[in-house]
Amino acid sequence: MIHFDEMACLLYLEGQLDPQRAQELETHVAECAACSNLLHALQSETTLLSAALTEDSEPVPARILGEQTRRLPIWIWTLAFGAFAAFSYWVWVDGLSPFFDPLSNAGFGGTDLFTTIVFNGAFWEGWGDMMDAMQVGALILVAIVAIVWIRRRLRRNMAVAVVMSAMLLAVALPQQASAADVRRGRAVVIPAGEVIHNDLVAAGPSVRIDGTVEGDVIAFTRYLTVTGHVTGDVIGFAGVTLIDGTVDGNVRVFSQSVMLQGEIGKNLSTVSRSLNLSAKANIKGGAIALAADGDFDGKIQHDLLGLIGRGDIEGLIGGEAWVRGGSLTVASTGEIRGPATFEGPQQPEVESGAKLASPFRTEITQEVRRNRRTAARSIVRALFGYVAAVAVGVFLLLVFPGFFRATLREAESIGLPIGIGALALITGVFVWIIGVLLVFIGVGAGIAAAMAYAPVLYVAQVFVGAWLGNKIMGVAPADSNAALSAWITRLAVGLLVLRVAGFIPVLGSFVWVAVLLWGSGAVLLGFYKMSRRESLPVAA
Amino acid sequence: MAARRFTYEIFQPTAAYYLMDARRHPEGMNPADEAVLQEKIALAKAGNPEAWGELYRDYAPAIFRFCRRAMPTREDAEDATMDIFVKVRQKLSQYDATRSFSAWLYTVAANHCWDLLRRRKLRQDLETGEVENMPLEHPDPGQLEQLVQQRTSQEIRRAMDQLPSRSRMALVLRYYSDMSYDDIADTLAVRRTFVGVVLLRARHQLREILERKSGADLAAGGAA
Numbered sequence: 001m002i003h004f005d006e007m008a009c010l011l012y013l014e015g016q017l018d019p020q021r022a023q024e025l026e027t028h029v030a031e032c033a034a035c036s037n038l039l040h041a042l043q044s045e046t047t048l049l050s051a052a053l054t055e056d057s058e059p060v061p062a063r064i065l066g067e068q069t070r071r072l073p074i075w076i077w078t079l080a081f082g083a084f085a086a087f088s089y090w091v092w093v094d095g096l097s098p099f100f101d102p103l104s105n106a107g108f109g110g111t112d113l114f115t116t117i118v119f120n121g122a123f124w125e126g127w128g129d130m131m132d133a134m135q136v137g138a139l140i141l142v143a144i145v146a147i148v149w150i151r152r153r154l155r156r157n158m159a160v161a162v163v164m165s166a167m168l169l170a171v172a173l174p175q176q177a178s179a180a181d182v183r184r185g186r187a188v189v190i191p192a193g194e195v196i197h198n199d200l201v202a203a204g205p206s207v208r209i210d211g212t213v214e215g216d217v218i219a220f221t222r223y224l225t226v227t228g229h230v231t232g233d234v235i236g237f238a239g240v241t242l243i244d245g246t247v248d249g250n251v252r253v254f255s256q257s258v259m260l261q262g263e264i265g266k267n268l269s270t271v272s273r274s275l276n277l278s279a280k281a282n283i284k285g286g287a288i289a290l291a292a293d294g295d296f297d298g299k300i301q302h303d304l305l306g307l308i309g310r311g312d313i314e315g316l317i318g319g320e321a322w323v324r325g326g327s328l329t330v331a332s333t334g335e336i337r338g339p340a341t342f343e344g345p346q347q348p349e350v351e352s353g354a355k356l357a358s359p360f361r362t363e364i365t366q367e368v369r370r371n372r373r374t375a376a377r378s379i380v381r382a383l384f385g386y387v388a389a390v391a392v393g394v395f396l397l398l399v400f401p402g403f404f405r406a407t408l409r410e411a412e413s414i415g416l417p418i419g420i421g422a423l424a425l426i427t428g429v430f431v432w433i434i435g436v437l438l439v440f441i442g443v444g445a446g447i448a449a450a451m452a453y454a455p456v457l458y459v460a461q462v463f464v465g466a467w468l469g470n471k472i473m474g475v476a477p478a479d480s481n482a483a484l485s486a487w488i489t490r491l492a493v494g495l496l497v498l499r500v501a502g503f504i505p506v507l508g509s510f511v512w513v514a515v516l517l518w519g520s521g522a523v524l525l526g527f528y529k530m531s532r533r534e535s536l537p538v539a540a
Numbered sequence: 541m542a543a544r545r546f547t548y549e550i551f552q553p554t555a556a557y558y559l560m561d562a563r564r565h566p567e568g569m570n571p572a573d574e575a576v577l578q579e580k581i582a583l584a585k586a587g588n589p590e591a592w593g594e595l596y597r598d599y600a601p602a603i604f605r606f607c608r609r610a611m612p613t614r615e616d617a618e619d620a621t622m623d624i625f626v627k628v629r630q631k632l633s634q635y636d637a638t639r640s641f642s643a644w645l646y647t648v649a650a651n652h653c654w655d656l657l658r659r660r661k662l663r664q665d666l667e668t669g670e671v672e673n674m675p676l677e678h679p680d681p682g683q684l685e686q687l688v689q690q691r692t693s694q695e696i697r698r699a700m701d702q703l704p705s706r707s708r709m710a711l712v713l714r715y716y717s718d719m720s721y722d723d724i725a726d727t728l729a730v731r732r733t734f735v736g737v738v739l740l741r742a743r744h745q746l747r748e749i750l751e752r753k754s755g756a757d758l759a760a761g762g763a764a
Contacts, residue, residue: 006678010743011736014714016721037681044688045743046715052696053609053716060601061614064621 004028009039013046188221192228199232207238209245216249224255226262233266241272250285258291260298268300275308279315286319303338323348330354386499393462393491397484404466407526411467414518421460421521460519461498462491463526469494578637585632596625599642603649609700609712610653620656624649646717650709650727657705677744684747691750699749707742714739 004012004025011017012025029036181198188202194211199218206223209230216232224238226245233249241255248265257274260281267285275291277283281298287305294308296315303319311323314331320338328342332353340356342348343363350360397404410417469490498515502508583591603624607617628648635644700708706728713719713727725732 007736007740010740014721014736014739016736034681037685038679041679041681041684041688044685048688048691048693048696049711049715049743052693052700053712054605055693058608058614060604061618063618064600064604065597 003032004035006038006042009035009042013039013042188219190228224253267302277315281315330356382499382503386495389461389465389495389499390488390492392459393466393495394488396459396462397487397491403526403530406529407463407522408466408470410525410529411463411518411522417521417525418514418518419521420524421517421519424520424524425517456520456523457516459523460516461495462519463522464515464519465494465498466491467494468497472497577641581632581635581637581641584629585635592629599645600625602642603645606646606649606712606716607653609697609716610650610709611656612701616656620649620653624652627652643717643719643723646713646719647723647727650713650717650719650723654709654727657709679747687747687750687754690754695750695753696746699746699753702749703742703745706738707745710735710738711742711746 008017008021008025012022017025025035029039181196182201183204184202185204186206188204188207190196190200190209190211190213192210196211196213196215198213199215200209200213201218203220205221206225207219207221208223208225208227209217210228212229212231214231216235217226217230218235220237222239224236224241226234226243226247228245230245230247231249234243234247234251234253236251236253236255238253238255239257241253241258242261243251243259243264244261246263246265250266250269251260251264252269253272255270255272257276258270258272259276259278260268260283261278262281264281264283264285268283268287268289270288271290273291274293274295275289276295277298277300279297283298283300284302286302287300289304289306289308291306292309294306294311296304296311296313296317299316299318301316301318304317304321304323306321306323306325308323308325308328311325311328312331313321313329313334313336315334317334317336317338317340321336321340323341324343326344327346328344328348330336330348330350332351334351335355337357339358339361341361341363343365345365347362347364348360350356466487469492472493473490498511501511504511580591580595584595600621604617604621607620607624608614611617611620628645631648635641700711703711710724710728713724719727721732721735724735724738728735728738730738
């Protein structure tokens with residue numbers, strides 16, 4: 001007897017055998033126990049396979065059961081990235097670069113000043129820590145993205161855990177880097193004769209250093225007085241700053257008024273209302289000064305770079321002088337050994353007897369022409385800013401529709417978000433970031449945290465704009481995907497009205513403050529609501 | 541007509557079979573349901589989000605289970621399911637109403653998963669198995685019956701995870717999705733006449749894994 005092989009039996013069971021051969025098999029199986037058994041065994045195997053494959057061994061994940069969120073096509077991401085890049089470029093070219101250009105044009109320090117400030121720590125040494133923190137953060141972010149996108153095994157809770165630990169790490173790093181002596185009190189005094197072999201961070205109504213600090217001094221105070229000796233830098237945020245002693249490093253102060261009578265080993269950088277270098281003052285490096293009033297009676301061994309409303313040079317400038325401002329006088333005792341440049345509405349006044357290496361190169365700022373140019377420029381800038389704001393709004397709408405809707409809902413109740421926004425701005429930014437982070441954790445982390453709040457303030461206008469658009473054109477349909485164009489139109493109209501209102505001379509600034517508080521409050525409430533919702537189990 | 545009776549016995553569907561079938565083919569067998577389904581599809585084609593939502597909710601679990609069997613990890617299966625429905629939404633206009641919707645859906649899903657697996661350079665195990673030349677040992681029906689009786693569904697699923705991608709895919713396409721030999725041939729890019737060979741080969745590999753396992757169990761039991 002010729003038996004049928006396993007292949008034929010399988011094909012028969014699957015209905016794939018041609019009718020004639022199927023007939024033959026059936027006839028054969030009726031008489032052959034072996035083939036009949038094989039057929040049975042194969043059929044049992046099929047049943048087992050089907051059952052094994054179909055059985056519910058694990059629940060279908062909530063992500064699948066929930067509403068299907070539409071994945072964004074790549075072009076939206078490309079567009080969003082492009083918009084962001086354009087926006088960043090615009091901010092740099094139109095906003096930041098013009099501010100730094102004159103500084104670097106002055107040839108201060110010989111290299112590009114922006115690079116010096118940002119990367120060489122000429123202005124603030126905390127950049128190093130901050131860069132470390134940012135790099136660690138960026139690396140961890142890259143790692144997360146890599147894990148999520150390549151392995152696709154990371155679940156949400158784990159991702160949150162990783163991000164949290166990354167943030168902790170980032171905050172912890174600068175702290176380890178600067179184990180400073182921290183002192184607080186009504187009056188922080190380092191008496192003459194006392195020596196601190198460490199950096200000193202001091203906060204309180206008055207800070208006075210008569211002794212010696214072998215390190216940097218960072219002070220937050222109303223009255224900062226240094227009559228002793230600081231071997232490192234002095235970084236101060238103060239009402240009145242008086243430096244009568246010796247500082248071997250740099251002096252960088254943000255202060256209402258600054259008086260210098262002592263010796264500074266390196267450079268001076270100040271942002272102040274008035275700056276006074278007495279005849280005794282001797283700065284061995286250069287000086288950058290932003291001040292309404294500037295009196296330079298002492299010696300600056302290198303360059304002076306100043307944005308000074310009313311300037312008076314009675315002492316020595318060892319290098320180049322570049323001053324921009326309202327008026328400048330060089331007294332008969334004054335001396336400038338390098339090239340001198342003044343930009344202002346009038347010629348600088350040079351008294352007879354003043355020693356200049358070369359005559360002043362003066363650029364008279366022509367008010368009328370400048371105004372027209374800046375007007376055209378500000379229109380372009382406003383247009384750009386408007387387009388960027390709409391783009392950010394559309395981006396939020398497409399990428400985070402849930403968050404967008406939640407925030408907009410919060411914006412509806414006008415009072416609460418404005419209150420929250422104001423509260424967050426005052427407590428959050430002022431007390432928490434400046435007070436706690438700067439003093440106890442590190443300047444880098446404090447600035448980084450403050451910068452993290454900037455996007456919240458920026459997107460504030462988007463939600464107020466959307467709210468306004470809805471008020472003007474009627475509420476857009478709830479389904480953001482179905483009525484995308486309606487939403488974009490409302491965003492565009494609302495933001496346009498806001499922007500135009502912002503141009504009204506006095507009222508405009510009030511509008512902006514209101515928008516910032518209102519919108520940022522709504523954003524914070526939106527975040528809060530979203531975080532609450534995330535923690536709820538997803539209904540199947 | 542003994543043979544006829546025999547055939548009838550084999551294909552007598554059971555209640556359990558219907559239950560399984562409802563999971564794989566949510567539209568059911570009722571002609572009224574079919575009309576409702578076609579209505580939904582037509583609405584979804586026209587861009588109605590509610591109709592699409594219902595289609596999604598009806599079929600997503602079945603497609604997820606398919607992906608879970610075909611793909612190596614749960615996360616892969618989740619991602620594949622999402623991607624498949626994005627594709628389905630785009631391709632919905634190409635769906636031909638004379639065909640079964642779930643069959644069409646499984647074809648899209650199978651192509652997507654098979655593409656993914658192939659792109660992941662799992663070729664080495666795809667290319668092994670010169671199916672045409674591999675001699676298959678004729679099984680002892682008694683032994684096979686015994687093996688089948690002893691194994692639970694879970695053991696089968698675990699063993700299937702160890703199969704080469706093509707074998708696993710073939711079994712899933714045939715015994716989960718009920719795909720025709722023609723569609724399987726298209727998806728796996730083999731000639732139609734070899735679909736049976738691929739399936740039989742896959743069964744043999746599965747039996748081998750299961751036997752090896754029971755051998756290991758016996759050895760472990762003997763040692764203890």
